[in-house]
Amino acid sequence: MTTATIQARLLLKSKKAVISTAVLVFFFAAGLSAPFLPLPDPNKQNLNAIGLPPFWVDGGELAHPLGTDSLGRDVLSRLLHGASVALYVAVAATALTATIGIVLGITAGYFRGKVDDLLMRVVDIWMSFPPIILAIVLISVLGVDLNNVVLAVALVDWTRFTRVLRSEVLSIREKDFVTAAQTIGFSPNYIMWKEIFPNILPTFIIITTLEMGIAISVEVLLSFVGLGVRPTTSSWGTMLADGLNYFRTNPYGVLFPLSATIAVILSLNILGEVLREKIDPRLMVIR
Amino acid sequence: MTKLLEVRELNIKIFGKPVVKNVSFEVESGEVFGLVGESGAGKSLTGKAIIRLLPPEAEAAGKILFKGNDLLSIHEKAMRKIRGKEITLIQQDPVTSLNPSFKIKDQITDIMKLHLGLTSKEAEERAVELLKKVGITSPEKVLHKYPHQISGGMCQRVMIAIAFACEPSLVIADEPTTALDVITQALVINLMKQIQRQYNTAIIFITHNLALALNICDRIAVMNNGSIVEVLDADRVFEDARHEYTLSLLTSIPTIEKSFIR
Amino acid sequence: MLQAIGLSKVFSEPARSLRDIFNKEARRFYALRDVSVQIGEEEVLGIVGESGCGKSTLARTVARIYTPDKGRIIFMGKDITHLNNRELFDARRRMQIIFQNPYSSLNPRRRVSDIIGDPLRLHGLYEESAISEALRAVGLDETYAKRYPHQLSGGERQRVAIARALALRPSLMIADEITSSLDVSTQMRILELLKRIKNEYRLSMMFISHDLAVVNYMSDRVAVMYAGEIVEEGPSHEIINNPLHPYTQALIESVPDPRKGWRPRVKEVEGDHVSPGCRFAPRCPYAFEKCYAMRPTLTQYNNSRKVACFLHQ
Numbered sequence: 001m002t003t004a005t006i007q008a009r010l011l012l013k014s015k016k017a018v019i020s021t022a023v024l025v026f027f028f029a030a031g032l033s034a035p036f037l038p039l040p041d042p043n044k045q046n047l048n049a050i051g052l053p054p055f056w057v058d059g060g061e062l063a064h065p066l067g068t069d070s071l072g073r074d075v076l077s078r079l080l081h082g083a084s085v086a087l088y089v090a091v092a093a094t095a096l097t098a099t100i101g102i103v104l105g106i107t108a109g110y111f112r113g114k115v116d117d118l119l120m121r122v123v124d125i126w127m128s129f130p131p132i133i134l135a136i137v138l139i140s141v142l143g144v145d146l147n148n149v150v151l152a153v154a155l156v157d158w159t160r161f162t163r164v165l166r167s168e169v170l171s172i173r174e175k176d177f178v179t180a181a182q183t184i185g186f187s188p189n190y191i192m193w194k195e196i197f198p199n200i201l202p203t204f205i206i207i208t209t210l211e212m213g214i215a216i217s218v219e220v221l222l223s224f225v226g227l228g229v230r231p232t233t234s235s236w237g238t239m240l241a242d243g244l245n246y247f248r249t250n251p252y253g254v255l256f257p258l259s260a261t262i263a264v265i266l267s268l269n270i271l272g273e274v275l276r277e278k279i280d281p282r283l284m285v286i287r
Numbered sequence: 288m289t290k291l292l293e294v295r296e297l298n299i300k301i302f303g304k305p306v307v308k309n310v311s312f313e314v315e316s317g318e319v320f321g322l323v324g325e326s327g328a329g330k331s332l333t334g335k336a337i338i339r340l341l342p343p344e345a346e347a348a349g350k351i352l353f354k355g356n357d358l359l360s361i362h363e364k365a366m367r368k369i370r371g372k373e374i375t376l377i378q379q380d381p382v383t384s385l386n387p388s389f390k391i392k393d394q395i396t397d398i399m400k401l402h403l404g405l406t407s408k409e410a411e412e413r414a415v416e417l418l419k420k421v422g423i424t425s426p427e428k429v430l431h432k433y434p435h436q437i438s439g440g441m442c443q444r445v446m447i448a449i450a451f452a453c454e455p456s457l458v459i460a461d462e463p464t465t466a467l468d469v470i471t472q473a474l475v476i477n478l479m480k481q482i483q484r485q486y487n488t489a490i491i492f493i494t495h496n497l498a499l500a501l502n503i504c505d506r507i508a509v510m511n512n513g514s515i516v517e518v519l520d521a522d523r524v525f526e527d528a529r530h531e532y533t534l535s536l537l538t539s540i541p542t543i544e545k546s547f548i549r
Numbered sequence: 550m551l552q553a554i555g556l557s558k559v560f561s562e563p564a565r566s567l568r569d570i571f572n573k574e575a576r577r578f579y580a581l582r583d584v585s586v587q588i589g590e591e592e593v594l595g596i597v598g599e600s601g602c603g604k605s606t607l608a609r610t611v612a613r614i615y616t617p618d619k620g621r622i623i624f625m626g627k628d629i630t631h632l633n634n635r636e637l638f639d640a641r642r643r644m645q646i647i648f649q650n651p652y653s654s655l656n657p658r659r660r661v662s663d664i665i666g667d668p669l670r671l672h673g674l675y676e677e678s679a680i681s682e683a684l685r686a687v688g689l690d691e692t693y694a695k696r697y698p699h700q701l702s703g704g705e706r707q708r709v710a711i712a713r714a715l716a717l718r719p720s721l722m723i724a725d726e727i728t729s730s731l732d733v734s735t736q737m738r739i740l741e742l743l744k745r746i747k748n749e750y751r752l753s754m755m756f757i758s759h760d761l762a763v764v765n766y767m768s769d770r771v772a773v774m775y776a777g778e779i780v781e782e783g784p785s786h787e788i789i790n791n792p793l794h795p796y797t798q799a800l801i802e803s804v805p806d807p808r809k810g811w812r813p814r815v816k817e818v819e820g821d822h823v824s825p826g827c828r829f830a831p832r833c834p835y836a837f838e839k840c841y842a843m844r845p846t847l848t849q850y851n852n853s854r855k856v857a858c859f860l861h862q
């Protein structure tokens with residue numbers, strides 16, 4: 001049995017892992033399939049059906065299973081389209097952040113010395129800006145657009161990736177197998193990617209999971225204050241902003257996007273936590 | 288000599304896997320008893336079971352009779368009165384067994400204040416005496432240092448002083464010299480012998496180094512794979528050893544003249 | 550085969566106190582001080598000393614993992630002291646180092662076949678049969694090729710590390726404390742293997758250990774190191790039977806022999822031993838005035854031996 005299959009089995013034994021993975025798979029599938037499902041247009045306004053509650057509540061209609069918002073748009077449709085926005089940001093922003101973080105982290109950790117010193121001072125300065133304010137400033141400069149949200153997340157969060165991976169590389173670099181590879185004559189490139197990278201993979205997977213949660217919450221937050229997606233795109237953040245205005249008359253407008261956001265972010269964090277418990281990246285030992 | 292400790296059919300399982308199997312032996316007061324074996328033989332766990340400091344995933348069954356009390360079944364509160372006073376432990380790595388945030392003085396006087404009810408002043412006086420006994424020539428100076436400011440050999444001397452501080456009847460020494468250089472090892476072993484004789488303390492000496500065990504112990508138990516394969520008088524090992532495993536250990540000892548005893 | 554002349558290596562320790570920050574000299578630590586060694590064709594030179602005496606630094610400097618601050622390294626007639634990685638490529642293959650801890654010297658994420666195979670591919674020595682051949686040479690069968698390091702015991706790992714080095718057909722093998730993390734019975738088998746390989750492949754070897762008995766078993770000549778310097782050097786049987794330097798004597802007295810009494814005579818010092826004189830003087834039972842004032846140099850004692858001690862000069 002390989003290490004990977006043992007780890008997979010251990011994960012299956014953990015209820016937390018199974019439930020959070022199921023939630024994530026559900027939203028992932030929903031986000032991917034939303035454009036193809038027979039749903040009403042998420043932007044189609046129907047002023048005759050404003051602020052409808054879900055169908056199981058008095059006054060609800062089966063045509064709008066989760067009700068409508070203040071402009072009469074279908075909540076279910078908007079929720080699922082919002083999932084695809086969240087998904088896009090999570091994947092794109094994390095991929096970008098991870099790429100920057102891995103390249104810089106491994107380079108700094110491997111070469112140490114001046115490269116490392118310089119990079120770490122930049123990271124220190126960068127991290128001294130409050131992240132939310134930094135994101136808001138970036139969006140104000142870049143303009144309101146979904147891709148700019150992705151960019152903002154990456155520009156704020158590359159420091160975390162870089163720093164965590166660098167310290168991991170520093171400790172692995174001290175191992176004799178790295179020295180052995182050097183004495184055999186391998187190039188720094190080979191050593192960084194073939195010898196060191198596989199050893200930081202567990203840590204990498206864990207922080208990637210956590211990063212996705214952060215990316216989604218940043219998107220929701222920016223959209224909530226109107227700096228995330230364009231008004232024509234449906235996002236959980238814009239839904240929350242809209243729902244909050246009519247919270248007294250129709251609490252469901254807040255309930256659905258809020259639960260979706262919480263469910264996804266909580267699942268990502270729990271999954272990251274379980275991964276951290278099950279794989280000890282430092283010892284490469286399965287607990 | 289009187290019987291001080293009797294281990295009867297000790298079994299230890301870790302995650303349900305047996306790692307110590309049916310281990311029985313007796314230690315008399317004032318005796319140096321060796322537990323010798325290679326890594327994974329279960330010797331350290333046996334030692335930890337006696338002072339009841341097994342890791343939480345380990346389950347111990349059997350009887351460990353110390354002065355007539357079964358250490359495996361008495362209450363933790365009662366055990367705490369025995370630990371550090373009646374039975375003490377010297378561990379392999381002296382540098383990490385001392386707390387880096389406290390001065391030597393605090394670490395050595397604390398145990399005496401706790402178990403002997405001494406005042407700070409009395410404890411400090413006694414600490415100076417103890418450090419002299421373990422061969423530290425300027426104890427007042429060493430008392431005011433932190434562990435990282437003194438050498439590994441010095442740390443182990445301090446650990447020995449702490450272990451003997453309350454004049455225990457049993458000291459469990461778990462690979463006490465493995466982390467030390469050969470010369471320091473020789474000095475520390477001589478020191479332990481000397482103090483042991485003076486206080487007539489029993490020692491359970493746990494080591495992988497058979498040559499070392501034969502030098503310090505009265506009797507040795509050779510352990511392999513969680514079981515004791517034979518118990519021998521240290522003086523008569525070469526004549527009495529019968530078990531194949533003991534013989535294979537004996538032939539692997541590197542010595543100066545012939546490099547290996549063959 | 551190998552000649553190292555006057556190697557020095559200084560490390561700077563990080564500052565531990567405010568005073569340290571401004572006092573650079575106090576933070577300097579001489580890991581090697583003017584060390585010269587020579588290894589002939591098919592000769593085994595043993596290096597012995599306690600931890601921190603600089604023996605591992607010597608190995609790593611000779612293998613050019615470190616660059617010496619002073620001195621020269623001549624390997625197979627070529628000065629490799631200041632070559633860069635590209636220029637060292639060929640020398641690196643011919644000089645292989647085996648490390649102390651086989652749990653750290655093999656990449657836990659790679660299979661044995663890659664651990665042995667990749668270096669061969671790099672140096673263009675790869676053949677289909679090379680891996681099983683290398684494994685067989687160290688007493689492992691080819692089923693080991695598919696395994697990961699965590700599926701091996703300590704002794705098996707060390708065999709794989711030896712196989713990796715051996716497969717590159719080196720001329721000089723540096724063994725740095727390769728048995729100190731192994732059990733005694735495994736230690737003996739690894740030493741026997743190494744001796745056999747040395748004869749079979751006609752290797753030169755630098756064998757480093759803290760255990761004088763083990764070094765004596767392996768080596769033709771022995772160099773005893775103390776505090777970054779070589780204090781005594783000569784044929785191993787002569788050194789064992791008639792040690793000249795008090796430190797060597799103490800080392801020999803300290804090896805426990807199960808059949809004899811055991812009475813080491815050295816002292817231990819408290820505090821650091823920085824003095825202008827002999828580094829061993831504060832622990833030496835024979836030290837006299839001159840020992841504290843001047844540092845003895847390694848000088849010829851007779852035509853095969855050298856010693857750095859005023860008792861013999």
